Amino acid sequence: MKSIRKAVFPLAGHGTRFLPMTKSSPKEMLPIVDKPVVQCVLEEAVAAGINQIIMVTGRGKRAIEDHFDISYELEDVLRKKNKNEALEELRRITSLSEILYLRQKEALGLGHAVLCTKNVIGDEPFIVALGDEIMDGPETAMSQLRRAYEKIGGGPVIGVQRVPLSEVHQYGIIAGTEVAPGLYRVDRLIEKPSLEEAPSDLAIIGRYLLTPDIFPVLETQAPGKGGEIQLTDALNTLSQKRPLYAMEIVGDRFDTGDKLGFLKATVRFALKRPDLGPSFQAFLEDLVHHFPGVSPEAKSNERSEKRDYATR
Ligand code: G1P
Numbered sequence: 001m002k003s004i005r006k007a008v009f010p011l012a013g014h015g016t017r018f019l020p021m022t023k024s025s026p027k028e029m030l031p032i033v034d035k036p037v038v039q040c041v042l043e044e045a046v047a048a049g050i051n052q053i054i055m056v057t058g059r060g061k062r063a064i065e066d067h068f069d070i071s072y073e074l075e076d077v078l079r080k081k082n083k084n085e086a087l088e089e090l091r092r093i094t095s096l097s098e099i100l101y102l103r104q105k106e107a108l109g110l111g112h113a114v115l116c117t118k119n120v121i122g123d124e125p126f127i128v129a130l131g132d133e134i135m136d137g138p139e140t141a142m143s144q145l146r147r148a149y150e151k152i153g154g155g156p157v158i159g160v161q162r163v164p165l166s167e168v169h170q171y172g173i174i175a176g177t178e179v180a181p182g183l184y185r186v187d188r189l190i191e192k193p194s195l196e197e198a199p200s201d202l203a204i205i206g207r208y209l210l211t212p213d214i215f216p217v218l219e220t221q222a223p224g225k226g227g228e229i230q231l232t233d234a235l236n237t238l239s240q241k242r243p244l245y246a247m248e249i250v251g252d253r254f255d256t257g258d259k260l261g262f263l264k265a266t267v268r269f270a271l272k273r274p275d276l277g278p279s280f281q282a283f284l285e286d287l288v289h290h291f292p293g294v295s296p297e298a299k300s301n302e303r304s305e306k307r308d309y310a311t312r
Contacts, residue, residue, distance in 0.1 A: 001154035004146060004209065006120075007050045007127040009041065010113035012058030012104040015132075017257055026061045027257050028131040032269045033276065037256045038064055038131045039093065045129060046097050048142035054100045054120050055131075056113045065101055070094050109228025114210075115218040123212050125149065125156075128231070130206025136268060137251020145209040148183060148247040155242070156214070158235065159207035159249040160184070168198040172232035174246050175199035182248035186239045191225045191232035202246065204232065205253050214238060 015027030028038035045053060057064060071090070078087040100120060104113050114128055127142055135141045141159050148157040160174055172191045176184030189204070190197060208231070217234045224230040238244055254265035267284070271277045 001150065002125050003049075004125050004127060004149065005050060006052045006054065006124055007045045007129055007142075008114060008117045008121070009038065009053060009055045009129055009131045010104075010110055011038065011055055011061055011064060011131045012107055012113055013132075013257075014107065015257060018259060018262070024060065026064055028061075029063050029067065030132075030256055030262060032134065032256070032265055033273060036064075036067060037134060037265075039067070040134045041129050041131050042068075042096060044135070044140045044142055045127065047140060048127070048146055050097065050127060050142070052098045052100065054102060054117045056102050056104050056116055058104050058107065068094060068096070068099055107228075109223070109226070109230055111218050111221055111229035111231040111234050114231055115215060115229070118212075118215045118218075121212060121215075125154070125209065125211045128208040128210060132255065132257035133206035134254050134256060134265060135207075135249070135251045136254070136272075139250065141205070141207040141249045141251060141253075142209075144249050144251075145207060145247055148245060149209050151180070151183070152243070152245055154211075155245065156211050156235075156238070157209045157245040157247050158186075159205045160202045160246045161205050161249055161253060162201050163203040165195055165198070165201055168201060168203065169194055171203035172230075172235075173198045173200060174202050174204065176202070176246055179245075182250075184246040184248070186235075186244040186246050189232050189236040189239065191230045202248070204246075205249060206255075207249065213242065217241075 011026065011028050013027070015022030018027050018030070021030070029036045032040055042053060055064065075087060075090060102116050102120070104116050127145065129142065145157050145159055149155065163171060169192050172189055173193050174184065174186050175188040176186040179185050184202070188199060190199065214234060217237045218229065221229050221234045221237065224233040235244060252268070254268070255261035256265050270280050
């Protein structure tokens with residue numbers, strides 16, 4: 001069984017759900033307290049034993065490259081001010097992993113972004129991690145996928161989680177048979193189905209462990225939803241040709257490309273920080289008791305959304 005050493009981060013998306021913030025600044029650079037989201041994803045990969053990251057970028061994503069590069073000027077300033085801790089942290093970030101950058105010239109979809117890495121990946125299994133999704137739990141998603149890969153004797157495994165039925169249209173959804181607790185043999189995948197079309201509530205989250213046989217499929221994959229080459233469609237084709245598995249990932253997932261997801265991640269990760277957590281918690285508790293709260297109108301909207309969902 002080949003070991004997993006490489007990870008692909010598709011980062012060329014425009015971040016339209018987070019405008020105007022993402023007009024000139026990549027969504028992957030949004031801060032989780034003081035660390036860009038993409039750094040959290042990279043640290044997850046490094047902890048899972050990955051030593052080469054292929055970042056598929058696009059126009060307007062230079063800040064990501066600069067973040068992982070050495071900044072001599074800044075280092076000089078920190079040295080002169082004796083800010084050694086900050087200096088060391090900056091050095092640590094630049095040496096976390098080998099990083100290769102590839103430009104996806106046109107936004108032709110997630111499947112196309114993965115296809116761009118074909119020659120760099122070669123004949124090895126690899127991870128695909130979406131650069132704006134982070135997880136919090138006892139074990140990282142990538143490490144859970146790696147375990148599943150070993151359990152099935154090597155082969156593609158994708159990360160899934162259950163989502164409310166009202167959200168299936170936002171995800172790739174799988175149909176499969178549970179072969180071991182939390183491990184599914186996938187029969188079929190469908191990208192962003194309607195509620196009626198959705199075969200289950202098991203949604204693809206932004207973590208995949210793939211094998212190189214996905215590339216020839218992607219090469220001939222016709223555009224799907226939104227006119228884009230969808231990774232989900234290619235995986236569906238692949239599942240008809242060879243065993244494909246899905247692993248239900250344990251942990252809380254945060255989609256930081258979404259405003260509410262970003263806010264939740266900020267609160268969760270700030271509370272976990274020893275330097276900020278206690279004061280931040282005190283602030284939040286005080287806020288809950290004294291803040292006048294959201295308007296009655298907003299509250300009634302929320303209630304009616306929940307009612308719609310419950311009566312479906
Ligand atoms: C992508 C995938 C989708 C997956 C989702 C996870 O969609 O195409 O299958 O469920 O990521 O976040 P996107 O959110 O980029 O439109």
